[in-house]
Amino acid sequence: MQRPDLRPLPDDVRKYIEFLEAKIQILEAPRAARTAASRSETVEREAPINEEPIAQEAASQYQLLTISQQGVVKRTERHLFSRQHRGGMGVFDLEVQPPDQPAALACLTAAQHFLVFTNHGRVFRFASGKLELSPVRSRGEDIFDRIPFEAGEAVAAILPERAQGYVAMVSASGRVRSLRHHLFGEHMKPGVSVLNFQEYGPLASACWTSGDGDIFLATNNGMGIRFNEKLIPPQGDWGIRLAEGAQVVGIAPVYDDSRLFLLGADGRGTVRVMPSFAANKSLGGSGKQTIKNAQVVGIAALERNQDLFVLSRLGKLIRFPANEVSETEGVVQGVLCMSLRGDEVVALLNC
Numbered sequence: 163m164q165r166p167d168l169r170p171l172p173d174d175v176r177k178y179i180e181f182l183e184a185k186i187q188i189l190e191a192p193r194a195a196r197t198a199a200s201r202s203e204t205v206e207r208e209a210p211i212n213e214e215p216i217a218q219e220a221a222s223q224y225q226l227l228t229i230s231q232q233g234v235v236k237r238t239e240r241h242l243f244s245r246q247h248r249g250g251m252g253v254f255d256l257e258v259q260p261p262d263q264p265a266a267l268a269c270l271t272a273a274q275h276f277l278v279f280t281n282h283g284r285v286f287r288f289a290s291g292k293l294e295l296s297p298v299r300s301r302g303e304d305i306f307d308r309i310p311f312e313a314g315e316a317v318a319a320i321l322p323e324r325a326q327g328y329v330a331m332v333s334a335s336g337r338v339r340s341l342r343h344h345l346f347g348e349h350m351k352p353g354v355s356v357l358n359f360q361e362y363g364p365l366a367s368a369c370w371t372s373g374d375g376d377i378f379l380a381t382n383n384g385m386g387i388r389f390n391e392k393l394i395p396p397q398g399d400w401g402i403r404l405a406e407g408a409q410v411v412g413i414a415p416v417y418d419d420s421r422l423f424l425l426g427a428d429g430r431g432t433v434r435v436m437p438s439f440a441a442n443k444s445l446g447g448s449g450k451q452t453i454k455n456a457q458v459v460g461i462a463a464l465e466r467n468q469d470l471f472v473l474s475r476l477g478k479l480i481r482f483p484a485n486e487v488s489e490t491e492g493v494v495q496g497v498l499c500m501s502l503r504g505d506e507v508v509a510l511l512n513c
Contacts, residue, residue, distance in 0.1 A: 387449035
């Protein structure tokens, strides 16, 4: 708007108006600086997705397992999943019929067994080598055809076997427990209960740990807590105090130099560095905000030169280098990792 001519006005009135104009400029300067800084940060977070050709994996011993909530699983050679840049739509992977849907991912070799955890806190052990090798897009096979699920029971997590370490588990209500590896070996009774479903509710997530570091729990509303694994008693304890309506969705082992990937159902994710997230000295705290996302679906502790595999409800999967997600020390919305249309992320894996 054009400034009116002030010359006809008395000197005292004109000087007062000029004083007010100068005052307004002083007050608006910080706001303009903040707006410019905010725009700069947004541009930095949403940096253009790399479009340069990306190196692909050669054939290797590693294979990818995809499993549905009702136990339909397929085994595919990992190198068949081409690397894309983050933000792509991925490719169709496991085909299941609604109301069943994809639930979890695991990376292992044909010589390994794998553990399937259900939301009722039960665990089953299977030989991966007995599964047929399948193409990327295929139907898989039902591994629970002779093992009836309980009413409302579904697959919650899947892990490759290990000959050392601990399995840390957490319920959606925040109850956490850690058990030694030998309890999940060849002598494990199929369907053994490792977390009391009747008392603590559904099991939400499980991970392998070395037993000498920290545990990180993440909730669906973007909160997180970190504490030393040795604080967990043998029978388990409450790991986090949840806000009304919140539930735990992920568990991961971390150290002081760890990088933690967090992902939302909308396909946006970020990498938090642990030096910026101090550990609690006890269990049961309320946690701190980790990401600006109202629907976090999972977390993963990253190692160098790993890829991320992200799985959607409609059975699409994208593989991209983890280093394409920038690290942050603060709470951000994250960057686009997977483009979705009428879909949502349900699981992730780093390997």
